[in-house]
Amino acid sequence: MTSTYNPMDLTGKVILVTGASSGIGRAIAIECSKLGATCILTARNMERLQETLASMEGEEHTIIPADLTDSAAVVSLVEQLPKLDGVSLNAGIEKMILCSYAKIREVHELFDILYFSVVDLVTQLIKRKKIRQISSLVMMSSIASDCHGLGNGFYGAAKAALSHYSLDLAKELHSKGVRFNTVRPGMIVTPLTMVDRGEDFIEKDKKRYLYGRYGEPEEVAHLAAYLLSDAAVWITGSEFTIDGGVSVR
Numbered sequence: 001m002t003s004t005y006n007p008m009d010l011t012g013k014v015i016l017v018t019g020a021s022s023g024i025g026r027a028i029a030i031e032c033s034k035l036g037a038t039c040i041l042t043a044r045n046m047e048r049l050q051e052t053l054a055s056m057e058g059e060e061h062t063i064i065p066a067d068l069t070d071s072a073a074v075v076s077l078v079e080q081l082p083k084l085d086g087v088s089l090n091a092g093i094e095k096m097i098l099c100s101y102a103k104i105r106e107v108h109e110l111f112d113i114l115y116f117s118v119v120d121l122v123t124q125l126i127k128r129k130k131i132r133q134i135s136s137l138v139m140m141s142s143i144a145s146d147c148h149g150l151g152n153g154f155y156g157a158a159k160a161a162l163s164h165y166s167l168d169l170a171k172e173l174h175s176k177g178v179r180f181n182t183v184r185p186g187m188i189v190t191p192l193t194m195v196d197r198g199e200d201f202i203e204k205d206k207k208r209y210l211y212g213r214y215g216e217p218e219e220v221a222h223l224a225a226y227l228l229s230d231a232a233v234w235i236t237g238s239e240f241t242i243d244g245g246v247s248v249r
Contacts, residue, residue, distance in 0.1 A: 007231035011036030014082055015228060018068060018121070019090030021048035023190030024140060024224075026055075027217035028088045031225045033057045040084075042066050042077060043091065068117035078124040086228040087125065087137040089118050092192065107154050114158035119165065126173075134177040138227045139166045140220075141182045143243050159184075163239060170237030179236035181227050186243025187214045210245030 015032050019025030021043035029039050033056035041049050046065045053061055066077040068091050093113045118139065125131050141163050144156035163182050170180040186209065187193060193214075206213055223242055226232055241247060 006035070008226055008229040009036055010086075010225070010229055013037045013085035013228070014040070015086035015088060016040045016042065016081065016084050017088045017090065018042050019092055019140075020052050021045045022052075023090075023092075023192055024185070024188060024217045024220050025088070025090035026052045027221035028090065028224045029061075030055050030057075031218065031221040032086075032088075032228065033061065035225055035229070037086070037228075040064060040081060042068070068121055069112045071120055074117070074120050074124055078121070078128050078130060081125075081130050083132050084125070084130055085132055085135050087122075087131070087135075088140075088224055088228065089121070089138065090140045091117060092140065110154050111158050111161075114155070115161045115165070118162060122169070131178055134233070136179045136181070136228045136232065137166075137169070138224050139163075139180070139182045140224075141166075141184045141239070143184050143186050143241060143247060145184060166239075167237050174236060179227075179232070181232075181235060181237070182239045183220060183223055183227070184239055184241045184243070185215060185220050186241075186246045188217055188220060189214045190217055208246050209243070210248070213244065215242065215244055 010032055015037045017025055017029040017032065017039055020029045020041035025043065029041055029052055032039050038058065038060045039056065041052055041061065041063045042065065043049055044065060044067050049063045049065060053063060064077055064080055066073045068074055091113060093110065122137065139162055142159040145160040145163050166180045166182045220242055223240055227235065
């Protein structure tokens with residue numbers, strides 16, 4: 001007897017995926033499509049969004065390019081959206097800034113992309129009633145939120161702010177059945193994270209991980225898809241670490 005039962009089935013759900021042009025965001029969009037979701041993809045680069053779309057299953061997905069650091073673009077994006085059953089928030093940037101040599105412009109840029117753009121988008125989604133009851137929002141944080149590496153202080157601070165924000169939202173909107181959870185990956189192999197890292201550094205750094213390797217975007221996508229599904233309907237205000245065991249070494 002063949003069973004088609006799948007508690008992570010996303011058939012019938014409409015999910016907005018930000019940062020969908022590459023890396024973890026792209027992997028989440030593809031995984032959600034495999035599980036039956038209808039996805040709306042957004043990021044700044046239209047060409048790379050189309051590459052993501054070409055890798056997805058199903059034909060009902062749409063692309064709405066937007067710069068989420070531009071408040072007017074956020075409003076325009078939200079106005080075009082249907083009612084959502086889920087949101088996966090992945091837009092990001094990785095920038096090493098030594099505290100001793102910090103330029104306030106660079107710090108602002110980091111927080112604008114990693115934190116303030118998320119606050120702006122979620123506020124507009126709530127204000128314009130685009131989020132259905134019994135829905136799920138998943139925010140992509142990082143183990144950097146409490147792991148203090150050299151040059152990583154401001155990035156970690158922005159991710160820590162995101163984690164606290166998610167927790168408060170979970171408390172505020174629990175009565176509407178809207179869930180907020182945070183995923184905290186370790187180092188994941190993406191075009192963003194591999195920039196400016198020499199091969200010698202990468203091979204040495206991998207040894208910190210119990211499995212001796214960095215994670216893959218698809219591995220994070222599986223966790224995000226679970227949290228977006230009804231299988232996680234009793235989970236909110238939680239943080240999920242997915243880091244190959246680096247935190248326990």
